Amino acid sequence: MANFAHLDADITSRSRSITKPGSYIILTQADRVNSTLPNWRDTKAKIMTTPALGAKFVEYEMVIQSGGGTKQPVNDGFQHFLFVLEGEATFELAGETHELIQGGTIWLPPDHPFTLVNNSDAVTRMLWLRRRYIELEGVAIPDPIITNEKDVEAVPEDTYVEKHLIPYDNELGYDMAFNLLIFEPGTHFGFVESHIMEHGLYMLDGRGFYYLNGDLIEVKKDDYIYMAPFCPQYFAATGWETGRYILYKDVNRDYIDEL
Template identity: 40%
Template structure:
């Protein structure tokens, strides 16, 4: 099965009937919690906000976009932000500027630095994640460059600490102030430590299921769930179920937090 699949595990063992919750250190949003919204300059597109600075301490935005066949932007998007799009289902064409286009299939992604606006159009019904944030400039550090690729074409690094692999979708150098990582876990894997760090996270479950330790809680997560983790939220993951879980993870990096 392709690593870009978004299908849930064949068997999901959830005890809780309603899992969505908001806590000071984290927020869990499940498919049944998401409310349809419209965003300016998108037609034939339902937007479901997952994280914004409106109520959370988040310094980024993340949206689940659901496109009708032919759904598209009517004006350039993303002004004033750096933008990352990842296709979950269907096919999108992202255009940047006047002469650059990125055809994206499931597992395909594109990062556009601040100052590059974009358009988007779907071919058939499609679903995608859109992450945006304001670039954190540092004197003497060059601006990042556009990046496009597919999750199956990047290196998946083994990591015994998490019991699985991670695949960085963006370069790990100081020009980039954000990371987007594809994380996949062995069945039964668990973190060997409880992480506490100053970065925040936006986590979208792509496949499988597990139990996340967040703050003082243990919460069940499965495909289609979104978790926001605030800075310094204690966190660890235990993979459950009969299939390997995976998720797409946003993190702010390479900056000192001021």
């Protein structure tokens, strides 16, 4: 008979992850499981959202060791968003090389093959989201975006400020948004939001309380939240540190197409 006396009997009580299908999930860093993706070497993918949840996108935390990266160009017919959480990476697109650092931001429309390699001596962590692009008749597909969040202007929004890393407000060609929201301690939403978009949210800094479909839950740096469409949501920043999170949502399309 197995002897489990050496194991920590309190480990389950310390888990903060929650899964409520059709509503939301909270996936903490401690509870994420490493996966291996076929086209990546020396890289672990912590898969945070998939269609198994009912989502229309897949989002990963990619942990890339020194020398790791893509084995061959990524060319899968999807649009891509990448964001450097920490470390460095060399990104190549259409024969041009770009050196990415923390805060590096990339959006790619479909059919733009790319490679990415960690040429540094330290581990690099990145967010990576893939989703099918929805074309609009008569609207051009935008060109790729390669920038850094530090170069994107922060603008007031409700009770906080935010950076629109994809300029979807004035360009219908974009069907996704990635916004970086910034909350000083004590700042909170002005109301409880409940709308059609689904969300993928990654806490970059700080901590606070998230209200999700009737549940009030404390969240902190490196927590991940998936919110299904119409999930009531509200955030209040706590602690002493400025809170920041990066938020995905689908935009600029008519949901009648889902009928």
